[in-house]
Amino acid sequence: MTQQSQARYTWGGDEFLFIEIAEGMSLEANFISNSIANALEAKALDGVIDICPANASLLIRFNPDTLPPAELEQVARSLEAEVRASTRQVLETRIVEIPVWYNDPYTNETGARFRAGYHQRPEGNDLDYAAEVNNLADAAEFIKRHHESPWLVSMVGFVAGLPFLYQLVDREHQLEVPKYLSPRTDTPALTIGHGGCFSCIYSVRGAGGYQMFGVAAAPIFDPGQELADFADFMVFFKPGDIVKFKPVDEAEYKRIQAEVEAGTFTYRQAPVSFDLAAALADPEGYKATLLEALNGI
Template sequence: MTRARYTYGGDEFLFVEVSEEMSLAANFTVTLIARELQEHHLNGVIEICPANASLLIRFNPEVIAPGDLEDSVRSIEEKVTDSANSVVPTRIIEVPVWYDDPVTAEVVSRFREGYHQDPSGNDLDYAATVNGLEDASAFIRAHHQSPWIVSMVGFVAGLPFMYQLVDREHQLEVPKYLSPRTDTAPLTVGHGGCFAVIYSVRGAGGYQMFGIAAAPIYHPELQGTDQEDQMILFRPGDIVKFRPVEEAEYRRIQQEVEAGSFRYRQVPIDFDMERALEEGAVYNTELVEALNVDGR
């Protein structure tokens, strides 16, 4: 990969653009730079925000000079891009999803005419058509069978952007709505371009809607408490495996959430970017099997 492009946003922000387009390799480099920078604990660095193919660093220019910060980040970039390391410690998390559910179906019904490319069907039907799949069931299978990597968290608090770990030829791609909706149910599993998301809160949105996750991913009430690190479920670099559930299991999980007893199944793993690129489905199977061996 070519070296990153460095620009400034006002007096307090350094923008590091690793690539102009999203790729697994670009996102992996962003993750490595962000983690290495965090471990350096540079005085004056306030916040590190990794994204799909770039990262934004907020700093205090009265504590660290912009040029000194840029020099440090460039050194880190050189170190990680020249390194043979292709492995990062992370987690694989299983996310139960009720696909083709009545909650998102009701929202879909309110935003067809004037909002959607094909007002005659629903979002799953449209997604199957544009991806050359037989029907909505085939699209759902393609959506949940392969794991996804969380490429960034943001835009809305706690909202994960996810990139499917398949080769580009098999990437699911669906355009956003022609015009954004004014309403989206919380925990809606959506898709825009090549990215899947889970809407962490209710609000406006323009991604196609395929189902609803069964348990919360964002807990704003924990802000300022000793459990604040659990406020947001996902972190960049997490691996996500969607698991389809029917209504009965969705309702049971909802009861566990209400009782405070629900826990996401997750397992610590070492994610190997080179193996993901070279071995594809074989490596994906190994990742998913980690949940079956040690899921908790």
């Protein structure tokens, strides 16, 4: 996908400014989107109500009676120019370890209920199908490829707290799996899903069309803010976060669930500086640099 040299600015009614960085997802476009959003938030302009960065764009909701539209656009364009001109494109963020029970009975049972008429491959499960379409030996090899590389949270949305995750590997090695032929009416909460090149974690139970590979062991959406990781906000993930999946077995999954019930669970996480140029120049080497941050805690 060709990168646009300048974003496209359009208006939605009186209260929304939409900034399209590119027509398709790329690390460069996502970095620009998140950097503009962070810089705009730091300015704390009176009249800005919400800033919602996405895969290759961002949407700004504002009060035109407080902040004139022309002024907002001028600020946004200035921030875009600063981000594009910067010689050091670094995003201060964090890397988080997410425990996952792969090939679990909950997603397998759900997948079995929606095989006929919904799925491309009536036999096996979603992991078997994912391995097949990626020309891998079996589900175990797919799981290994899925958890060994970190993932970037490119945006949060669809339902409350759901992160879209983009694998930090070169395009040739990205895992890609088609969505279900027809969406399911049921998906277990905390399902690890995958559609196209994006992985995700379903924050709540509900409909969905992504392939299902396992379940995360701890919540990513806590409306009651009962766990320490949710003290500031009920949604755990932010755009720009980096995720490292960690395979766990049934016993470890249940142990973590008990910690969640007791209110004592906290995610393993560490601050990192995400360097766009380094990630693009040497994806494999930069992966090791990111993972060192988790290994050091």
